[in-house]
Amino acid sequence: MTGERESLLREARQGRLDTAAVLRLFDSLPAMAVADMTGIWRGEGLHSGHPLDGVLERFNWFGKEFRSPEEVFPLLFPDGAGRPVAVDPRFLPFDLALRLGLARSDLAARAFPVLRWLARTRRPSARLRMMEGRGVVTATMIYDHLPICDLFRRLDADSVMGLMDYRGFDRPFFFALRRHTPRALGGKAG
Template sequence: MRFWYGKRFNSPDDVEPLICRSQQGRLYPDTEASPGGGRLRMLPFRNYVTTALLYHGRPVIDYFKAADPATLMGIMTGGEPSDHGRAFYFILRRS
C-alpha cells in the first residue's frame, strides 16, 4: 500500500475503499486489493454507533468518526490472517 491515497465515497452503496496514486500522480482504485468495492452502513464499534465501510470482496470493515468537517478518523478491522487481528488506524482528509 505504498501509494495508498484514500477512499472514494460515490454513494452509500458505491465506495471505492482503496484509492492509490500512481508514480505519475494519477488516482486509481486498487480493485485487485479490494475487489467489488464496498458499501456504508451504520454499525456499533466499542459501544458507539459509527459509519462503517463493509468491503465486498474482503473480510474487512472500516469504522469512521468525524474529527472535524473535513477530517475522518478511521480504524480498519479484519483483514488477512497474517494481520493477526491487528487494527490499522488512519486519517482521511477531504480533498
C-alpha cells in the first residue's frame, strides 16, 4: 500500500475524512477475488460521518467469516470467553435502534449480550459473488435477508477495505478487515 493510501486510511480510522474522501481511497484500491476472502477477519469501522460510525465497535464487533462463497457469516461477536460466534444480522434491530437514537445508548450496550445470544447461528446468512460496484468487478458479500451488499477492495495481502451499501442510507458505511486466521471456525461459530 502506498504512503498516501496509508495516510488516508489512518485519517479514516480517526474520523477525519468525509464520505467523498473515503470513497476516493476506496476507488483507488484494486479488486478483491472471492477466493481470497476465505477465513476469519477482524473488523474495524472507518469513520466518515455515517450514522453507523462507531456503532459496531460499541457492541464489540469482532468481524466476519468467509468459509466458502455460499457460507458467509457477516457478523461475528465474541462470546463470554472471547471466541468469535456468528450472529444472524436480521435479528439485530440496528435500523430501529438508529431511528430511535438507542444505538449509542448505555441501555442498548447492556442489552446487547442477551440479543447476541438470542441471535446466534450456525447457518450462514450471506454469500460472496464477483459483482460490479463503483465501476470495478470485485468480491461482494450479499446478505440473505437484508438489503445490504458489502463491496471489498484489497488494501494489502492480509487486509481489505469494505463499503457497505445499505438500502435506506444515502451514503455508504466503510470498514476495514484484517485476516485473523486462515482457517474457519469448524462449526464452532454458533
